[in-house]
Amino acid sequence: MTTDPPRRVDDSATALRYELLDEAARIDDVIPLALGDPDLPTPAHIVAAAQRAIASGAADLPGADPAGMAELRAAVAGKLRCENGVPAVPEGVVISTGGQEGLFLVVRAILRTGDEVLVPDPRYPSYDTAIQIAGGKIVSVPTSEADGFDLDPAEVEARITPRSRALLLVSPGNPTAGTILPSNIRELARIARRHDLLVISDEIYEKLLYDDAEHLSIGSLTGMAERTITVNGFSKTYCMTGWRLGWVAGPSEIMREVVRLKALVSRAAPTVSQHAGLAALQGSQEILDEYLAIYARRRRIVLDTLDRLGFSYGPPRGGFYVFLNAASSGMPAEELSRKLLSEAHVLIFPGTGFGANWSQYMRLAWLVPEERIAEAMSRVKRCLTA
Amino acid sequence: MSTSLADHTTRAPALDLAGDEPRLPTAEHTREVARRALDEGATHYTERAGIPALRRLVADRLYQQGRGEFKPDGEVLITSGDQEALFLALQVLTEHGDEVLIVGPTPMADVALVRMVGAAARIAEPAPGLILDADAVAALAGSRTRLLLLRLPSSVGLTAGLEALAHVGRVAADRDLTVVLVESGAGLSDDPQTPTALTALTTMPGFAGRTVRIGGFAEAGLGAWRVGWAAAPAALMAPMRGLKQELSICSPAVSQHAALAASAPAEAAAAGDPSPAARELAVRRAAAAAALNHTLDASGLFLLIDPGPHPVDGALNAAHRNGVTLADGATVGAPGWLCMTLAADPETLGEAARRVAEALAP
Numbered sequence: 096m097t098t099d100p101p102r103r104v105d106d107s108a109t110a111l112r113y114e115l116l117d118e119a120a121r122i123d124d125v126i127p128l129a130l131g132d133p134d135l136p137t138p139a140h141i142v143a144a145a146q147r148a149i150a151s152g153a154a155d156l157p158g159a160d161p162a163g164m165a166e167l168r169a170a171v172a173g174k175l176r177c178e179n180g181v182p183a184v185p186e187g188v189v190i191s192t193g194g195q196e197g198l199f200l201v202v203r204a205i206l207r208t209g210d211e212v213l214v215p216d217p218r219y220p221s222y223d224t225a226i227q228i229a230g231g232k233i234v235s236v237p238t239s240e241a242d243g244f245d246l247d248p249a250e251v252e253a254r255i256t257p258r259s260r261a262l263l264l265v266s267p268g269n270p271t272a273g274t275i276l277p278s279n280i281r282e283l284a285r286i287a288r289r290h291d292l293l294v295i296s297d298e299i300y301e302k303l304l305y306d307d308a309e310h311l312s313i314g315s316l317t318g319m320a321e322r323t324i325t326v327n328g329f330s331k332t333y334c335m336t337g338w339r340l341g342w343v344a345g346p347s348e349i350m351r352e353v354v355r356l357k358a359l360v361s362r363a364a365p366t367v368s369q370h371a372g373l374a375a376l377q378g379s380q381e382i383l384d385e386y387l388a389i390y391a392r393r394r395r396i397v398l399d400t401l402d403r404l405g406f407s408y409g410p411p412r413g414g415f416y417v418f419l420n421a422a423s424s425g426m427p428a429e430e431l432s433r434k435l436l437s438e439a440h441v442l443i444f445p446g447t448g449f450g451a452n453w454s455q456y457m458r459l460a461w462l463v464p465e466e467r468i469a470e471a472m473s474r475v476k477r478c479l480t481a
Numbered sequence: 482m483s484t485s486l487a488d489h490t491t492r493a494p495a496l497d498l499a500g501d502e503p504r505l506p507t508a509e510h511t512r513e514v515a516r517r518a519l520d521e522g523a524t525h526y527t528e529r530a531g532i533p534a535l536r537r538l539v540a541d542r543l544y545q546q547g548r549g550e551f552k553p554d555g556e557v558l559i560t561s562g563d564q565e566a567l568f569l570a571l572q573v574l575t576e577h578g579d580e581v582l583i584v585g586p587t588p589m590a591d592v593a594l595v596r597m598v599g600a601a602a603r604i605a606e607p608a609p610g611l612i613l614d615a616d617a618v619a620a621l622a623g624s625r626t627r628l629l630l631l632r633l634p635s636s637v638g639l640t641a642g643l644e645a646l647a648h649v650g651r652v653a654a655d656r657d658l659t660v661v662l663v664e665s666g667a668g669l670s671d672d673p674q675t676p677t678a679l680t681a682l683t684t685m686p687g688f689a690g691r692t693v694r695i696g697g698f699a700e701a702g703l704g705a706w707r708v709g710w711a712a713a714p715a716a717l718m719a720p721m722r723g724l725k726q727e728l729s730i731c732s733p734a735v736s737q738h739a740a741l742a743a744s745a746p747a748e749a750a751a752a753g754d755p756s757p758a759a760r761e762l763a764v765r766r767a768a769a770a771a772a773l774n775h776t777l778d779a780s781g782l783f784l785l786i787d788p789g790p791h792p793v794d795g796a797l798n799a800a801h802r803n804g805v806t807l808a809d810g811a812t813v814g815a816p817g818w819l820c821m822t823l824a825a826d827p828e829t830l831g832e833a834a835r836r837v838a839e840a841l842a843p
Contacts, residue, residue, distance in 0.1 A: 099576070099577035099578070099599070100577065100599070102572060102573055102574075102575065102576060102577070102598075102720075103573045103720045103723065103724065106723045106726065106727065109723075109726055109727070113529075130526070132525050132526045133525075136522065136524065137524040142519050142520075142524070145519060145735070146516045146519055146520075149507075149512045149515050149516055150512060150516065152506060152507070154507070154512075154515075154705060154706070155505075155506050155507045155702065155704075155705050156705055157704050157705040158705070192561050192565075192707065192729050192733075193729045193730060195727070195728065195729060195730060196728055196729045199727075199728055220727075221727045224724075224727040225727070228572070228724075334524070335524060336524070336525050336526045336730075337523060337524045337525045337526055337527065337731075337733065337734030337735070338524060338733060338734070338735070339561060339707075339729060339730075339731070339732065339733045356597065358590070359564075359568065359590060359593055359594045359597050360564070360565060360568045360728075361561050361562055361564050361565040361568065361707065361729070362562055362564045362707070363705075363707075364707065365561070365705065365706055365707040365733045365736055366705040366706070367515070367705070367706060367733075367735060367736070368733055368735075
């Protein structure tokens with residue numbers, strides 16, 4: 096017997112994060128190592144393109160196609176073909192109002208009530224909302240610090256049932272910053288083909304890789320383009336969180352339904368943002384190397400401090416987070432988070448903001464200037480060693 | 482949402498006035514504010530409910546215009562356009578299998594959206610002359626009816642008298658319905674000429690305390706910027722806010738700043754932008770000169786053109802071949818009409834009307 100999908104959001108995890116943010120707003124000189132909102136600016140050439148679109152009136156035009164501007168869809172398809180090896184075409188691309196909306200629409204397009212979706216644990220809570228509201232059932236696949244929160248194909252396959260419809264991959268991951276090894280990506284592709292699963296591949300942190308981490312788009316593998324929907328956006332790579340622009344790409348018949356849903360949910364993405372996105376893809380990518388170098392320096396400061404404090408963590412191989420194990424502090428992560436906020440004036444989210452099983456973990460983001468990172472880690476160290 | 486233009490095109494159109502949403506130009510002062518906001522770093526997430534100043538503006542203007550008293554915190558939500566606000570409301574305020582009673586005529590998209598969220602749409606058709614038929618509404622309100630959806634002002638000139646609205650309000654109260662009132666055409670001008678109905682609804686029994694009000698900034702030239710608002714009692718707003726966060730986190734930052742700027746029409750007038758009244762006058766003159774049978778929708782955002790003896794599809798094709806792309810009026814709840822949105826300047830509107838008349842000539 097199936098039950099009707101929930102109408103509303105169980106936003107307890109999100110509520111916790113925002114409760115802490117509200118508390119932080121009431122305290123002086125809090126250093127926020129919490130939200131995934133890059134402090135670095137949107138590159139100047141992207142802003143300039145948007146300003147030109149505004150000045151010329153191009154930003155006024157809503158556009159006839161809720162799938163997005165033709166030029167932007169073509170640019171996304173080109174990026175996927177050239178950079179990711181995914182055989183994308185413009186007709187298979189839909190521009191969304193943020194990557195999160197794109198994920199929401201895809202899930203709505205492919206799921207029927209009772210369909211199961213295999214998802215990694217821990218994960219960003221919005222995946223749960225999207226899947227549940229679409230009538231799907233979440234099947235959590237555990238990951239562990241021991242292997243850097245990689246996704247073990249055997250753990251995935253062990254949880255497949257006749258109701259399994261799709262597999263959600265997030266690499267680099269949030270909150271874990273782990274990446275799925277290319278060898279595991281290939282095995283997951285074989286599993287998907289073997290069990291006729293769709294794959295939703297959230298690759299929004301794909302450009303933020305450290306050390307020798309590699310990103311492999313599952314949609315590039317043989318037999319996968321026809322069953323993979325790639326979700327991505329501009330927020331994290333190009334520091335464009337406020338522009339609310341993302342995209343999804345996949346098989347045309349699925350994308351046609353995504354377009355239909357997009358029109359109903361919010362019409363086309365903002366035209367001004369689409370012009371900015373086009374400039375992001377077509378312009379110089381050099382600044383991304385600068386940004387990555389900045390993140391890498393900050394990452395080093397954070398990890399050095401965590402090592403000295405005796406906190407373990409899954410090696411953060413992508414993104415701008417570390418998912419640290421605070422067990423050695425002797426207190427649950429939420430209690431530690433509140434202690435650090437009230438005594439050290441440093442905000443770090445507890446892992447329960449990303450799943451009930453992660454009460455020992457915390458997600459730390461390095462999205463403030465280097466000197467503030469250093470100050471924050473110094474405060475944390477003083478607080479915990481006092 | 483509009484009929485596929487690809488079905489009608491034979492070449493790139495010279496004047497694209499299609500689409501079922503307003504295409505008013507953004508005022509110059511608004512553009513300047515938006516560009517400045519970008520220079521000043523409006524590229525990050527905003528508060529998820531919207532920037533406080535814009536929420537305060539929405540609350541203040543609604544209050545000034547007698548359209549309700551809402552707290553900016555907890556009762557006003559800035560959305561990525563009015564369509565997103567409508568989706569949020571329908572998704573969280575209905576249960577699977579509920580009926581949504583729509584006061585027709587209605588855009589096709591409203592029916593599709595109701596069905597998308599798992600509810601059933603029942604449309605109360607108007608009385609002859611496009612007059613709201615409260616008896617039809619009452620007759621359709623059944624045990625499964627959960628929500629009433631009403632657009633005021635209507636995009637197709639539905640006349641909603643106060644007595645009829647009061648009757649509808651009694652139905653809503655009797656059946657304990659939530660009301661979703663889409664008032665996108667009313668705007669948030671500080672020069673209030675608010676339709677009497679919108680003001681009266683605020684205190685009518687049956688509407689007060691159970692109504693989600695939804696609007697946008699398209700009539701201020703920001704249709705393509707995707708920014709809108711919803712205002713509702715806290716208990717109705719809370720789940721909408723929750724879903725908004727999960728769906729799109731927040732609304733576009735630069736668009737919110739633009740909406741703040743655009744809501745000061747005194748500045749726009751000083752900047753010399755053609756007012757809605759000037760555009761309406763221009764297009765009416767042009768349509769009359771072209772001997773087109775037409776009507777302007779109640780919101781002043783669309784010109785509805787009678788295709789005469791031609792079927793709508795044929796008329797659209799003919800217009801397109803003559804260099805004007807229009808939309809099927811069904812997309813705005815006016816089946817049987819051609820729909821032309823207001824374009825950048827009155828001269829373009831006039832030329833478009835002339836070309837349409839030429840295309841439709843026997």
